[in-house]
Amino acid sequence: MRGLPRWVLAPAILGALFVVVPVVAMVARLDVSGGLGGIWDLLTSPTATDALWLSVRTSLVATVCCVLLGAPMALVLARTTFPGQRVARALVLLPLVLPPVVGGIALLHTFGRRGLIGQHLSVLGIEVAFTTTAVVMAQTFVALPFLVLSLEGSLRTHDARYEEVAATLGASPSTVLRRVTLPLVLPGLVSGAVLAFARALGEFGATITFAGALQGVTQTLPLEIYLQRSADPDAAVALSLLLVVVAVIVTAAVHGGPFGREPSAEGDRQRAEGDGLPTEGDRIPADDDGARHRRRVGTSPSAGEPVTLGAPLRVRVRLAARAVDLAHAVEPGQVVAVLGPNGGGKSTLLQAVTGLLPHRPRPRSGSPDELHVSIDDTVLTDTTRGTAVPPRRRRIGWLTQRPLLFAHLDAVDDVAFGLRARGTTRPEARATARERLAELDAEHLAGRRPHELSGGQAQRVSIARALATDPRVLLLDEPLASLDVGVAQQVRRALHDAQRAHPRTTLLVTHDLLDVLLLADRAVVLEGGRVVEDGPAREVLTRPRSRFAARLAGINLLSGTATDDGGLRLGAGGDAATGPSGANTTSTLAAMQVVAGVVADGAGIVVGDPAVAMFEPRAVAIHREAPSGSPRNAFAVTITSLEPHGQLFRAWGEVTGPREVRDAVGHLAADLTPRSVADLRLAPGERVWFAVKAAEVQVYSTR
Numbered sequence: 150m151r152g153l154p155r156w157v158l159a160p161a162i163l164g165a166l167f168v169v170v171p172v173v174a175m176v177a178r179l180d181v182s183g184g185l186g187g188i189w190d191l192l193t194s195p196t197a198t199d200a201l202w203l204s205v206r207t208s209l210v211a212t213v214c215c216v217l218l219g220a221p222m223a224l225v226l227a228r229t230t231f232p233g234q235r236v237a238r239a240l241v242l243l244p245l246v247l248p249p250v251v252g253g254i255a256l257l258h259t260f261g262r263r264g265l266i267g268q269h270l271s272v273l274g275i276e277v278a279f280t281t282t283a284v285v286m287a288q289t290f291v292a293l294p295f296l297v298l299s300l301e302g303s304l305r306t307h308d309a310r311y312e313e314v315a316a317t318l319g320a321s322p323s324t325v326l327r328r329v330t331l332p333l334v335l336p337g338l339v340s341g342a343v344l345a346f347a348r349a350l351g352e353f354g355a356t357i358t359f360a361g362a363l364q365g366v367t368q369t370l371p372l373e374i375y376l377q378r379s380a381d382p383d384a385a386v387a388l389s390l391l392l393v394v395v396a397v398i399v400t401a402a403v404h405g406g407p408f409g410r411e412p413s414a415e416g417d418r419q420r421a422e423g424d425g426l427p428t429e430g431d432r433i434p435a436d437d438d439g440a441r442h443r444r445r446v447g448t449s450p451s452a453g454e455p456v457t458l459g460a461p462l463r464v465r466v467r468l469a470a471r472a473v474d475l476a477h478a479v480e481p482g483q484v485v486a487v488l489g490p491n492g493g494g495k496s497t498l499l500q501a502v503t504g505l506l507p508h509r510p511r512p513r514s515g516s517p518d519e520l521h522v523s524i525d526d527t528v529l530t531d532t533t534r535g536t537a538v539p540p541r542r543r544r545i546g547w548l549t550q551r552p553l554l555f556a557h558l559d560a561v562d563d564v565a566f567g568l569r570a571r572g573t574t575r576p577e578a579r580a581t582a583r584e585r586l587a588e589l590d591a592e593h594l595a596g597r598r599p600h601e602l603s604g605g606q607a608q609r610v611s612i613a614r615a616l617a618t619d620p621r622v623l624l625l626d627e628p629l630a631s632l633d634v635g636v637a638q639q640v641r642r643a644l645h646d647a648q649r650a651h652p653r654t655t656l657l658v659t660h661d662l663l664d665v666l667l668l669a670d671r672a673v674v675l676e677g678g679r680v681v682e683d684g685p686a687r688e689v690l691t692r693p694r695s696r697f698a699a700r701l702a703g704i705n706l707l708s709g710t711a712t713d714d715g716g717l718r719l720g721a722g723g724d725a726a727t728g729p730s731g732a733n734t735t736s737t738l739a740a741m742q743v744v745a746g747v748v749a750d751g752a753g754i755v756v757g758d759p760a761v762a763m764f765e766p767r768a769v770a771i772h773r774e775a776p777s778g779s780p781r782n783a784f785a786v787t788i789t790s791l792e793p794h795g796q797l798f799r800a801w802g803e804v805t806g807p808r809e810v811r812d813a814v815g816h817l818a819a820d821l822t823p824r825s826v827a828d829l830r831l832a833p834g835e836r837v838w839f840a841v842k843a844a845e846v847q848v849y850s851t852r
């Protein structure tokens with residue numbers, strides 16, 4: 150009863166009694182004066198056994214029909230979009246709400262002797278109504294929605310990215326359906342089939358209307374019960390009980406059996422999100438793990454020199470609907486960190502390379518949309534020519550935040566999946582998979598399914614899977630974001646070593662400074678769907694030009710135009726102004742200038758050039774009153790947050806003042822000791838001054 154009010158028990162018990170008492174009453178009504186032998190005689194009478202076997206036979210055939218017709222219907226409803234989909238779903242589910250007798254009449258008007266289709270069948274000598282076939286059709290009609298509903302629900306709760314990953318590994322749509330989709334939703338399919346069987350077994354109204362009640366031909370158990378009700382009430386009760394027993398067995402099979410619980414996909418997700426306790430493999434001390442790893446991966450190329458497996462990648466994406474307009478090229482074997490705020494266009498860039506970006510092969514004439522992706526000399530997408538190579542033929546490796554391991558496969562089969570999809574024999578694919586797992590120090594995980602892996606282990610298996618098919622381009626979409634710090638460190642090292650052994654052309658979406666420092670050669674910053682910064686990773690972090698890169702690197706960055714004394718005039722455009730010799734404050738127009746004591750790129754700076762000024766948070770002093778004295782810059786700010794930062798505290802302040810200043814400066818960071826926080830009585834919402842000496846500010850051109 151944890152978390153539930155006690156009064157809920159009363160209606161819950163009432164509801165249960167409402168279902169159970171009538172069944173008990175029926176059992177109590179059973180005449181046992183003649184002993185159990187009497188009941189047995191009733192149940193084994195020729196009419197009863199005929200009816201029971203007819204019911205079981207027809208229900209089984211109807212269930213098969215439901216699976217054959219319902220599974221494709223559920224797939225179409227869950228995995229596609231088309232005009233009128235809601236109406237189509239409502240129509241498919243109509244038999245669920247329709248009185249069965251109405252369904253029977255509808256079937257009669259379709260397949261009866263004078264029905265829409267039946268009249269033509271009659272001409273061919275085929276009669277459907279009032280035959281055993283009619284029983285199966287009536288049962289299928291009423292049971293079909295149960296299968297569709299159950300399977301569609303199951304498909305919707307499963308992440309479609311499992312199928313997308315399978316496609317990028319080289320699997321054709323049919324292979325994806327057979328080897329990924331159906332195994333993943335098997336519990337939903339089995340539940341749906343069992344429910345459909347149960348519904349078919351109990352079907353009455355449509356059957357009696359469309360098929361009649363002919364003993365041994367169309368008289369199913371429910372019909373037999375109905376007919377016996379007036380002739381022999383005891384027999385009706387005994388047969389009803391039989392039906393109840395079958396129904397109970399069926400429901401128990403659905404909810405208590407092996408298919409009663411959706412298995413490991415969810416477990417996979419939870420562990421990937423880092424809430425699974427690290428297991429044996431992850432408890433290996435990081436250094437030992439790394440040393441073992443390096444022995445296997447770092448020295449694996451025979452010639453000593455790593456062999457570059459990557460190919461040059463060129464991407465051009467212009468999509469008006471997403472306000473994205475960017476172009477980017479990656480050298481062979483280079484790792485490019487793709488950075489940027491939410492909505493910057495990072496996923497769109499990756500989707501364009503995977504071929505999973507929904508778009509028109511040829512945009513409407515006049516549309517500005519354009520997509521062009523090429524790897525090496527192969528054009529994969531070109532909307533001007535209508536080229537669109539499907540994901541499975543692109544030879545790319547795609548790694549997402551979640552490992553997306555297939556719940557029904559163990560690690561070795563999962564890693565072998567892409568090779569099998571490309572036609573490699575099973576033993577060969579498994580042997581290669583074991584090698585890839587060994588390179589990532591995950592050989593001991595070969596026999597484990599996703600629910601038996603910790604987040605870090607699952608991600609290592611996922612990396613092995615992405616690398617197993619020797620992709621020409623690797624796409625890493627925040628693969629470490631959901632892991633605990635320690636586990637992320639191990640996986641980062643695994644990626645680093647794999648890259649060092651075999652450099653591959655890689656796009657790495659990340660929000661983590663460590664990823665950029667340890668894994669990336671270059672960094673590109675996307676903001677508002679545009680490339681706002683592109684350069685060697687270290688340069689982007691040490692001399693950022695975009696606010697995002699500066700924030701990632703923990704540096705304050707102000708944008709504006711270069712002034713003739715090596716300072717910066719805040720904001721875009723405008724004439725260069727001479728920096729004042731005294732203090733700048735944001736309360737005056739002069740405050741729109743920042744005096745820079747150091748001009749790092751002095752020779753290259755032209756007055757009026759777009760430029761940025763940069764200073765470290767530790768260079769900022771916080772004052773309660775406007776500071777004065779040596780040349781310094783002071784900004785009136787409102788403290789927005791205070792967070793621990795190593796041994797210090799980092800205070801974030803939002804600059805107040807004219808809009809142009811706020812736009813050019815945004816938020817500033819200042820590092821201070823816990824004692825200073827206490828002395829200044831600093832708290833979010835407080836208005837203070839951030840001051841930085843001119844000598845601490847670097848200005849450089851961004852042209």
Ligand SMILES: Nc1ncnc2c1ncn2[C@@H]1O[C@H](COP(=O)(O)OP(=O)(O)OP(=O)(O)O)[C@@H](O)[C@H]1O
Pocket residue numbers: 470471472473489490491492493494495496497498678
């Ligand atoms: N399916 C979609 N349909 C229409 N617009 C979309 C769709 N997905 C993304 N967008 C838009 O495209 C732009 C770029 O989004 P994208 O997902 O590529 O950004 P992102 O940098 O990956 O962001 P995040 O860091 O939040 O994942 C955003 O303006 C977003 O609203």
